[in-house]
Amino acid sequence: MRSRLSIALPFVSATLLTIAVGAVSVIAGVSQLLRLTGEPDIKGKIFRLLSGLLYLAGGVWVLAFPVASEVSLTLFVGFLLAFEGVMELAAAATGQGAARGLVLIDGIVTAVLGGMLIAEWPSDSIWAIGLLFGIGLGFSAVNLLTAPTGQQS
Secondary structure, three states: OHHHHHHHHHHHHHHHHHHHHHHHHHHHHHHHHHHHHHOOOHHHHHHHHHHHHHHHHHHHHHHHOOOOHHHHHHHHHHHHHHHHHHHHHHHHHHOOOOOHHHHHHHHHHHHHHHHHHHHHOOOOOOOHHHHHHHHHHHHHHHHHHHOOOOOOO
């Protein structure tokens, strides 16, 4: 009985992690979409919209197919982070705000982390998701916390 439970436990743990990442992606997508109103120009709105829709669509897919997505989750997170990084770099290039430097650093770090996940897939599927995704989300959190709340003309 114990051996069956110990054999099943890693699978259950991986599935629960997959579900948690899917839920976080959905929440991040909704958050990005809610931030559309804070963007001062149309380019910023487009970048934020694309990022939010990618988070939302990917998160819903992962929640709908958690068992099938366990191995592909690393590749999904890699593409998600790479795309997010490129969008942040584009936002930094078009932005004029005080936090432009932080947006640029966020974009570089996030794009590099996404590229690392894609380049090492599938061999990094076991350990890399939590570490690299957490680092990317940490930089995004610093960006969100330090960004000005209102834009002045």
